[in-house]
Amino acid sequence: MKKDNYLAISETNTSIKWMIIASLAYLVIYSLAGRLESQSQSIWMQILYLGIVCVLAITFKKFYKTDKVFVKLPKEGKVKIITIIFCALVILLYALLGSVVSWAEVFESMLEMMWGSICVALAAGIGEEVLFRVLLFNLFAKIFESKKYVLVWACLASSVLFGLFHLINLMHGAAINATMQQVFYAAASGLILSYIHIFTNRIWLCIIVHFLWDLQPNIGTMEAQASPWGLMLLIYGTAMIVSLFSIYAFNRRANKVFEY
Template identity: 40%
Template sequence: MIKNRMSWGKEFWLAALFLVLLMGVDFSVRGAGPLVRGGARLIFALVVAGIVFYVLGTMKIFQTKIKLGTFAKIWGFIFGICLGGLFLLISILGHTALMMHAKTVVADTMMALSAGIFEEFLCRGLLFSAFLSAFKQTKYKFTEAALASGIFFGLFHFMNLISGQGFLPTLQQATYAFVIGAIFASIRLTTNTLTWVVLIHALIDWQPGISVTHTVSSLASWLVFLAVWGTILVVTVIFLISFDISSKRQLSLS
């Protein structure tokens, strides 16, 4: 794995600082129009991305990509179907159709880009690197780091309570954000870059009105919700474990 410029403890402190600064940026543009809020968020996200890139020194994790074993390829195929179907239905078809009629399309685009850039460089970049260093002696370090960064990504969404979002919708949002976070970590491990997760994240968030309000009020049936996201999580964890096994085999031979 590629070494970074900071210890994992300092990376955690830097991530905490970025979150505090994000709240400061949001507070400073409170009451401003969507374009101002979207622009401020995007500028802040780009600055954070630049700092994280300097700290990490690269968007890669490995010098060369890990070649997946047969078991990992099988579960990667299943994993890809789950992710591909979810992404296609929710993002490409639904959001694109709605955005064609959005009155705040420019501001919404900036806000979506800022979310993809800031959250991915923070969670799948800085924090994922910190967790990898913290778990470097464990048997399944990539799995544990992916789930740990996913948990943080889920907890991050509890900040929406400050905006007046209800607790139960926030709990569901944090839960599926945790699963999506683990999925994004898997994509970063497989592709060995942050580029794809930034783009996918931005497209998922690219929806009408996100620059006006990012809170949710709908509440799904808990039985259906847990069945769907629980299944996706199980598939993701199995893939992560198989990735750990493949990486150990390749790194031991190198």
């Protein structure tokens, strides 16, 4: 199989121009829906927000066509060891971030607050994964298709935009320092989610991981507090390096399997 045929997006005929238009339209609608939800924060608005996101993801499938990275997932070979280490890193991140404690707090909260947190976290998981790990990833895969390490470039570009997207929280009243940290760890998280997308060749696990990261009592508010930058750099900087290396290794393996 030739290198320019191993990516699933190569089987679609959607042009770069229409993929850009679709991505911008999706971004605007998703952002407006999120703004309405943050202003109201009623359970019915949170349910409506989730419904809008689901319709949005289904409707825009006309432009992204597929959520797969590869036409056929290549055998990992020795890269499987890297994938195992990577998965251990993700589990460690959950532990360091106190995710299990956050989940417990959500399910111990009042019924309306619990379902509101679930709706908002699930909407973020679906909405942002379809936008960044599918629509924009496919767009950059098209743009960088002539590059030897197309997966690295597509993942980097979509993850940087994923980080910058969180600047929108400033419009919702979030503190500047906390927002800048969100930009940094969202970019790092984007690389983690990108590799999950690559080695599973599907988007559903990315949605679940994203949902579980966001499932916390204050997900519907802008009450996030800034953490020490040293700790942030240590945790997410390490995650970024490991994820980038994993993506590079898988891209190199794919080039070898598909005779780049």
